[in-house]
Amino acid sequence: MSNQQSLDDRKRNILKAVVDDYIETAEPVGSKALVDKHHFTWSSATIRNEMAELEALGYLEQPHTSAGRIPSDKGYRAYVDNLVQVEDVSTEEAEKIRHYLKDSLDELTGLIRKASTLLSDTTGYTSLALSPHVTQSHLQQIKMLMIEPGRALVVVVLSAGVVKDRIVRVPDILDANQLMQIAAAIEEGLSGMTLNDITLVTVASAARHAALPESLLNQVLYEAYVSIKQADNLELYIEGQHNLLSFPEFHDINKAQTFFKTLACDGMIAGYMSELKENDPEQSDNSFDTEDPCVQDGKRICPAYMIRIGQEIAVEGLRDCSFVTTTYKMGSVVAGRIGVIGPKRMAYSKVISNISFVKQTINENLRQIAQGEEISEENRT
Amino acid sequence: MSNQQSLDDRKRNILKAVVDDYIETAEPVGSKALVDKHHFTWSSATIRNEMAELEALGYLEQPHTSAGRIPSDKGYRAYVDNLVQVEDVSTEEAEKIRHYLKDSLDELTGLIRKASTLLSDTTGYTSLALSPHVTQSHLQQIKMLMIEPGRALVVVVLSAGVVKDRIVRVPDILDANQLMQIAAAIEEGLSGMTLNDITLVTVASAARHAALPESLLNQVLYEAYVSIKQADNLELYIEGQHNLLSFPEFHDINKAQTFFKTLACDGMIAGYMSELKENDPEQSDNSFDTEDPCVQDGKRICPAYMIRIGQEIAVEGLRDCSFVTTTYKMGSVVAGRIGVIGPKRMAYSKVISNISFVKQTINENLRQIAQGEEISEENRT
DNA sequence: ATTAGCACTCTAAAGGTAAGAGTGCTAACA
DNA sequence: TGTTAGCACTCTTACCTTTAGAGTGCTAAT
Incomplete structure (x- = not known):
């Protein structure tokens, strides 16, 4: 972690470029291609030296001696914590999400399921959504x-x-x-x-x-x-499993099957998701959205999203994946979790923006339900 | 169809052996292997001649000139209609099925979902189950x-x-x-x-x-x-999708993805399943189970199962598959359909016996519910 | 009608080669 | 001292060729 501090600007630039390119192409990226594509002012030899150092520091890996570099789990972690530029969700997609979730005010599980479908549709990965956890409700x-x-x-x-x-x-x-x-x-x-x-x-x-x-x-x-x-039984909704078959990392049938089999154990996955906590010291507070209800007194009390990469995922069969999740709230209590799973080489930027926007939209809708709820309680007493 | 009549005993024997072997090994089967394995009294040359004729008649195909034969859709059709020996469901499995479905008397959809899970578990393929169709209910x-x-x-x-x-x-x-x-x-x-x-x-x-x-x-x-x-909305339950990845015919990622994508369109599949009718002239009445409530006056009024093979399946993305289904009833009306989908090279014998047994078990359970129902109606009037 | 024998075909596996991408290292340079 | 051009080296991938083997169809003999 403190290693990250020691990365100078050039290393950060190069690391970001490597991860960006690898996310895009799924091919190990070499020094020359890097210079060509990003118009760096440094020569390929310099970049080679830097990449060797980044590898020594554990951010990059080499599939074999004479290949380019690919990011390690640590490299991805540094990328999502410090380097990724989160794009805004496009206006069409924002509109689509809002419109699609609008009519679900009445049925909570319906809302969550639709949100899940939206996430897998707009990101092209697989989405997981947990029905609300209501032990604290009365x-x-x-x-x-x-x-x-x-x-x-x-x-x-x-x-x-x-x-x-x-x-x-x-x-x-x-x-x-x-x-x-x-x-x-x-x-x-x-x-x-x-x-x-x-x-x-x-x-x-x-x-x-x-x-x-x-x-x-x-x-x-x-x-x-x-x-x-x-009433407290957790339900798990999974959408877009087939999306992952598009990615080269799942062209190996065994990996694909492991993935599908693991997702079929919904009880296990639901348990894992419900126990995810934002207590990871490596986790930045990734605040970038001031409209978010999770921000209080300018301080983010629950992060807009949470990312687990590769070995950080406690579920055996998903260790080749990355998992981006966020929570949704009913009133003031965290109600459930919704997320996207895909290859570690995931388009984090797009996923993060979409998931944050969906979270926000769900929360707005749920706040309305909760308000109706409060009115109802006042009427009671 | 009348072609089938013209198949003499030896051809039938050989066709059955080819299909059996191909189901087992997924490799084209040749004349020599056939003799060795089945201890036929005919020589491999004779079998070669017969296989050439079976190919001319459309029952067999050759992947390439110097390979063994594999069954064509027509070959599978003849096999399931006339040749397959349906084994009895094993006592353990029968026990498992009965036990697993026993406690679901109260909830109909629960019963159907469990039946679906059972089918995919016991057959190792993918199961599809349609919730009951109730337009005729009042x-x-x-x-x-x-x-x-x-x-x-x-x-x-x-x-x-x-x-x-x-x-x-x-x-x-x-x-x-x-x-x-x-x-x-x-x-x-x-x-x-x-x-x-x-x-x-x-x-x-x-x-x-x-x-x-x-x-x-x-x-x-x-x-x-x-x-x-x-209340009449059809719901589709799919279980064991990942099972199909074990089979060589789905090792081609494109085929696997087509399959998964197609199954993700549950509306379409549900529509297809609900419109399946036992009106196929090629469909034998496949009666082998006299305890079945569908038999009346010794005549089967609805077949114990229905099979669609390859091109017979109207759904584009499933043309490489076979689909074995059966209906379940509530009282006297057909309520829904439940089935197993897998490669054309499917263990028909096992699938047929399991599906028939599950059908029977569901029907028994539903008859109990329906009886409770009739009592309730008497009380009303 | 059946079958032994044989020439023929085609695939799949194995081996060998060449191209290419990428590296690390060295030496020169500002 | 940091940067870079140049080069030898490594490793993978694609491609070609060869070979073994399985299986066929045909012919001629029984």
Whole structure:
């Protein structure tokens, strides 16, 4: 890290040029090509010397003796932290993103899925999106609706405006009214509690106010409890997997298969994504967007984006990739994470600008939902 | 088709052997290897002559002059129609399937998704499953639940036991009671009608019984109508895409990408699958399973499975594949389709047996749901 | 009708060569 | 002392040639 300080201007220029060219061509870049393309004032011999030093410092690698250089993980890291010029998202794309996300105000998961589709479409890589994490939300409503004797729909509404439902079995003899009574009792007793605080015991004690025999209650209680808990189930949306097959790094069938197989383990990936934290000392605060709601008192409290490169990715099968993610918020709490995965040789500039813009757009939309939510809570009290 | 009649026993034997071997090895099979492996009583020269004739008849092809033969689409067709020996599904696999599908009695889409996962797991190919098609079902319940001012959950329950819901915007001033009134009016007016027969007009006239100003009603009506119609939206579940990368026919990146890209167009695939009909004159009735509910009076009224090979597949990007599908039923109507897609050189025997068994297991489970359903209807009247 | 034998064809693997891109090093230069 | 021209060297890639082998079709014998 402090190595980066020691890079003089020329080295930085050369490193940036190497990474830029390699991102573009996927071919090792040599000293001569570099001079030709970037009109450097230094000769190719000088650049050769500098590149040898950059290699010694660990920023570049050589596939074999007589080839050009390619960036190492460390080289990419320096590039994204200090060198990359983030372009503005084009007006058409901004328009496209805004327009496409506009009509999803009502359904949160729909919004996230669309955002995911947008990211894979506009970047040409694969996008991953995590449904919101709502453990800190509190229960607002729980309703049970009889579908037919023995089957019921449980609807759980959380403070974040999240609605989840689930079909469950209930005792055949239970009728619709009794079911509503139970739900009402649970709602009465538990609404306002966070999901974390709700246990089978609290559910049971709340339901005791429904004047029904315990034998009838038990199965229903359990299902209600599970339904509440399942509101927090993480879902992962993946879009544009096939995009990666375009890139030479995935022309090796084994790599492609490893990648696809790994993504098929959505539970694992979802777990990884939900545990990603911005606590990496190497991570710059990459602030470039003052409109962002994550900026407070001029200081960025959550970075606009986060990047994991190669070996930095904790998931075995994705070590040949780079992963650019960002969080989205509902009100003031981080709700979920959305990101783009692709080859390490990724067009970081474009990805960063697009992902930041999508993040911003999602947050704006979610703020509107959250505001509606606050109004609703005021009405309640 | 009548060509098949003209194939004598020896030709049939040889054709079957060629297809079997090619399925196993993915290498063109030659006359000598055939004799060695199958201990035919004929000499390789005889087999050569026969293979030349089979090629002239269109059942076999030669990649180049001095190579062995591979089956043509017509060859595969003859194989699956007349030659393949369908093995029984192994007891472990049968147990696995039954066990894995057992707990999904409550949720129909869950059942179908699990079945899809099972198929791709047990066959090693890619599975496709279509959610049930419910246009012929009739509306049983429609409920509206206020989430917060301005947002409501619409729940639609159909006769088939299908439950769909959707979050919609409603006028802010509408309260929970008014919403329930509207839903009750619509339910009162429309329950019993098939989805096909319900139009915006019928919804509107039903809702007129809710004593509310028309200005308030209109948006809600429209959303209710859309929710009812959307109950019929087809969803497609795809599992095990990465499996196909194991097969040499997909080692060509372009083919792999075409395949993945095509599958990403789920709307198109869903449309294709839902329109597949068992009206193919070349399609044998492939009856081999007398326990199947599709057999009536000893005659099979819907085939246990359907196979489309290569050019028979109407979807451009899947012409290098074979597609084995079957339908599942709810009560007595065909509800949806589930299938396996893979290389034309597919282990048809295993796929057919697994898919037939899964079909049967789904149908058994769905019959239970349907029975519950009928009870519920009796209770109603 | 079947089959042994043989000449022929074509592919895939192996080896050998040449071109080219890129390097590191040395020596000259400002 | 930092920079650069020049050059020998290395390594990969593409291309060509050769060879082995698998498989065929045809002919003639059974």
